[in-house]
Amino acid sequence: MCRWTPAAAHLCPEPALGTTTAAASAGRPLPLPSAASLCLACFTLLLVTAGTATGACPPGVGHEPLQVLASGINCSWTLERHTRSYNHLEGDxxxxxxxxxxxxxxxxxxxxxxxxxxxxxxxxxxxxxxxxxxxxxxxxxxxxxxxxxxxxxxxxxxxxxxxxxxxxxxxxxxxxxxxxxxxxxxxxxxxxxxxxxxxxxxxxxxxxxxxxxxxxxxxxxxx
Missing domain, CATH: 2.80.10.50 (Trefoil (Acidic Fibroblast Growth Factor, subunit A))
Structure with a gap:
C-alpha cells in the first residue's frame, strides 16, 4: 500500500501493525481508506502545493494546512494580485x-x-x-x-x-x-x-x- 506524504500522513494513518499482519495472514485484502479520508487528503495536498507555489504564508508558518488553520493566520492560497493599474503612474x-x-x-x-x-x-x-x-x-x-x-x-x-x-x-x-x-x-x-x-x-x-x-x-x- 502506498504511503501518504508527511503533510497528509496524520490524516490517514496506516493500519496498526497487528491489524495489518492479521489481515495479511488471513488472506484478506487490506482495508482501503474511506472516501472522506481520500477527499480530505487530496484537499490537503492541493493546499500544500498551492502554498508552496505562491509562498503566500508568512515566515515561520509551515505549509501544513491544519497548522495554518490552527494558527488563525489568514494565508492567501491564490497568486498574488498584480498592482492595480492607474493612468497617472509616474513617467506616463x-x-x-x-x-x-x-x-x-x-x-x-x-x-x-x-x-x-x-x-x-x-x-x-x-x-x-x-x-x-x-x-x-x-x-x-x-x-x-x-x-x-x-x-x-x-x-x-x-x-x-x-x-x-x-x-x-x-x-x-x-x-x-x-x-x-x-x-x-x-x-x-x-x-x-x-x-x-x-x-x-x-x-x-x-x-x-x-x-x-x-x-x-x-x-x-x-x-
Missing amino acids: VRLRRLYSANKFFLCIDKTGKVDGTRRKNYADSLMEIRSVSVGVVAIKSVSTGLYLAMSKKGTLFGSVKYNPSCKFKERIEENGYNTYASLRWKHGGRQMFVSLNGRGKPRRGHKARRRHPSTHFLPMLPS
Missing part, C-alpha cells in the same frame, strides 16, 4: 486635447495666454500630459512648449519653465470627466481648479468648484 506621457464640459478645448498660445477654442484641430490645444508623481500631472502645449500654470491668485497662464505652480492633481470624476486642481496653491483651504466658463474664458481658480461643469475636462485623443 499622453497627448490629449482637454475638452471642457462647456464645449471648449483648452489652449495656450505663444504669448502664454490661456483660453478656450471650439476649433477641434487647433494646434495650440494639443497638450502633453506628463505624470510627475501618482495622481499629479504637468500639462504642456505641444506647439508653444509652454506649461499650464496657476498663480497664487488662481490665474491661469503659460509658463516657459516647469516649476511647482505647474503641478496639478488629476482626478477622474463620477461622470467620466477629469478635474485639475493646483497642487501648490489653495484659497482659504479650498482647492483651486482649472476652469473655462461658458464663453471659453479661464475662470479664477478660487471661483471654480469640483462639481461645476466649467472644471470638467475630457482628455481626447488627437485626430
